[in-house]
Amino acid sequence: MGREGRQREDLVRAREEISGLRRRLAQERFAEELKDALTLAASVGEISSPISHSRLLEMIVQTAASVIPSRAASLFLIDEEAEELVFEVALGSKAEEVRKFRIPLGHGIAGLVAVSGQPMAISDARSDPRQAADIARSVGYEPESILGVPLFYEEEVVGVLELLDREGAPSYSSADMATLGLFANQAAVAIEQSRARGNLAALLGEALGTAGGVPDHRREGLAEGARSLSDRMEEDAAYQRALELAALVREISRAGEEEHAACRAILEGFAGYLRSRPQDRDDLGLGDFG
Amino acid sequence: MDERPAWSAQFAPDALRTLTPVPPLDEITTGWAWGGSTGAGVKVAIIDSGIDAGHEAVGRGISGYVAITDGPLGLLQDTEPHEDSYGHGTACAGIIRSVAPDCELYSVKVLGQRLTGRGTTFAAGLQWAIENGMHVCNVSMGTTKKNFFGLLHNLADRAYFQKTMLVTAANNMPVPSFPSLYASVISVASHEGLDDPHLFYYNPEPPVEFGAPGIDVRVAWADGGWITATGNSFAAPHITGIVAKILGQHPGLTLFQMKTVLRALSANMGHAKTG
Numbered sequence: 001m002g003r004e005g006r007q008r009e010d011l012v013r014a015r016e017e018i019s020g021l022r023r024r025l026a027q028e029r030f031a032e033e034l035k036d037a038l039t040l041a042a043s044v045g046e047i048s049s050p051i052s053h054s055r056l057l058e059m060i061v062q063t064a065a066s067v068i069p070s071r072a073a074s075l076f077l078i079d080e081e082a083e084e085l086v087f088e089v090a091l092g093s094k095a096e097e098v099r100k101f102r103i104p105l106g107h108g109i110a111g112l113v114a115v116s117g118q119p120m121a122i123s124d125a126r127s128d129p130r131q132a133a134d135i136a137r138s139v140g141y142e143p144e145s146i147l148g149v150p151l152f153y154e155e156e157v158v159g160v161l162e163l164l165d166r167e168g169a170p171s172y173s174s175a176d177m178a179t180l181g182l183f184a185n186q187a188a189v190a191i192e193q194s195r196a197r198g199n200l201a202a203l204l205g206e207a208l209g210t211a212g213g214v215p216d217h218r219r220e221g222l223a224e225g226a227r228s229l230s231d232r233m234e235e236d237a238a239y240q241r242a243l244e245l246a247a248l249v250r251e252i253s254r255a256g257e258e259e260h261a262a263c264r265a266i267l268e269g270f271a272g273y274l275r276s277r278p279q280d281r282d283d284l285g286l287g288d289f290g
Numbered sequence: 291m292d293e294r295p296a297w298s299a300q301f302a303p304d305a306l307r308t309l310t311p312v313p314p315l316d317e318i319t320t321g322w323a324w325g326g327s328t329g330a331g332v333k334v335a336i337i338d339s340g341i342d343a344g345h346e347a348v349g350r351g352i353s354g355y356v357a358i359t360d361g362p363l364g365l366l367q368d369t370e371p372h373e374d375s376y377g378h379g380t381a382c383a384g385i386i387r388s389v390a391p392d393c394e395l396y397s398v399k400v401l402g403q404r405l406t407g408r409g410t411t412f413a414a415g416l417q418w419a420i421e422n423g424m425h426v427c428n429v430s431m432g433t434t435k436k437n438f439f440g441l442l443h444n445l446a447d448r449a450y451f452q453k454t455m456l457v458t459a460a461n462n463m464p465v466p467s468f469p470s471l472y473a474s475v476i477s478v479a480s481h482e483g484l485d486d487p488h489l490f491y492y493n494p495e496p497p498v499e500f501g502a503p504g505i506d507v508r509v510a511w512a513d514g515g516w517i518t519a520t521g522n523s524f525a526a527p528h529i530t531g532i533v534a535k536i537l538g539q540h541p542g543l544t545l546f547q548m549k550t551v552l553r554a555l556s557a558n559m560g561h562a563k564t565g
């Protein structure tokens with residue numbers, strides 16, 4: 001085959017690639033998800049919060065442990081590949097020691113919460129030989145009471161938020177369980193944001209073909225796909241509105257601390273008003289089936 | 291903020307609704323419902339993390355085992371006796387036997403140390419229970435994945451028509467969890483009463499229909515141990531035990547009849563019902 005023939009073949013392949021990408025972006029939910037992720041990442045990036053994602057998670061866990069007085073607290077994320085729980089945040093006197101552990105599933109309350117997706121509290125953990133006793137013993141800390149709730153991200157359990165040793169009460173109450181559930185939702189949102197940013201970076205990296213050795217026709221196809229997506233996003237009114245709002249917040253935040261505080265107070269007041277307005281949807285999370 | 295876990299608020303003492311009896315439907319007594327029944331002859335499957343047959347709380351043995359795992363070659367079913375990976379299934383077994391000591395228990399193990407295929411193995415466990423003629427099935431778990439909604443809904447309907455009663459724990463988190471939200475199951479959340487394992491409430495505003503003890507319950511756990519635990523997981527087995535006792539006395543009841551009997555016996559019914 002001559003050079004011209006090869007070029008023609010490449011061209012045909014590139015066209016197929018592009019139309020394939022277009023089909024995927026247009027037809028599958030993938031496009032919707034990607035768009036949501038990009039919108040979120042863009043607005044978060046615009047506000048450019050000085051708090052890193054891991055610091056945010058740590059603050060959520062700290063607040064949970066002070067609202068529900070506890071001697072120690074942890075946030076685990078699930079490593080699906082290794083079938084293990086990984087400490088993302090560990091607070092308490094033995095935090096440094098436990099942080100290096102990974103917990104295989106099949107151990108303790110955290111593992112049970114992870115596989116069952118059900119929150120659980122136990123109050124005489126020391127008498128239970130399986131409360132990850134190997135970890136507890138090796139760091140010299142055996143909790144008496146434990147409360148664990150799942151973290152949900154897109155219907156999946158992605159982690160577990162756990163409090164150890166309730167202070168001021170012999171055990172965690174069902175009200176504590178409900179409260180910790182609210183913190184778990186906050187943590188899930190923080191994780192969601194960090195993953196959205198990760199997606200954006202991955203997508204841009206792929207689209208620009210930064211990795212060497214990417215065949216030209218493939219790079220062209222990906223670039224075309226990214227272009228068509230960004231074209232569509234630029235036309236999207238919701239995305240534009242989110243960006244405009246984020247840009248305003250950024251501008252005000254940079255004006256000074258007082259301005260930042262005033263902006264925050266106004267937004268909080270407005271959000272509070274929105275939350276207090278009567279809502280049509282019931283509070284059971286069943287809106288999707290209504 | 292609501293002071294109770296999701297789904298359990300309706301069983302708080304100040305929120306409980308008194309039911310108006312509908313005679314003669316609501317004149318059923320415990321004497322009629324289960325009399326001297328101990329659940330003998332009733333097959334009860336526990337879809338969970340396995341059962342420790344040697345635990346003192348489990349009492350008389352386990353009638354059958356199946357462990358379902360998702361491997362590279364598809365689903366595997368192992369009918370050899372197995373252990374309990376967590377203690378959770380043993381806790382359920384202990385509660386059921388405390389109410390219906392002579393029921394036949396079958397351990398359907400779907401919770402292990404693997405996360406992959408959770409929804410698939412769970413659905414396969416339900417299918418096993420339906421196809422193997424279980425009368426009652428304790429389901430102290432569920433899935434939040436919407437792509438299992440249809441499959442589990444079909445299985446729950448099959449169970450309904452084949453008279454396999456699914457007793458399910460509502461998820462304490464405010465997320466939709468299946469199959470506990472289907473009308474074809476008996477869904478259960480917690481109340482804090484501990485004195486009487488037979489004491490339960492009916493909620494006239496479902497989806498969660500029944501409230502049973504699930505807060506600070508003393509339960510059997512792994513390696514022969516005992517713990518004090520809180521969760522709807524421990525409320526459901528109380529109702530499972532009661533259902534087994536009623537089926538021991540009245541074999542062949544349908545699910546809609548069973549719900550009528552349970553409503554009549556609920557502690558918030560507006561008349562006394564002993565005898």
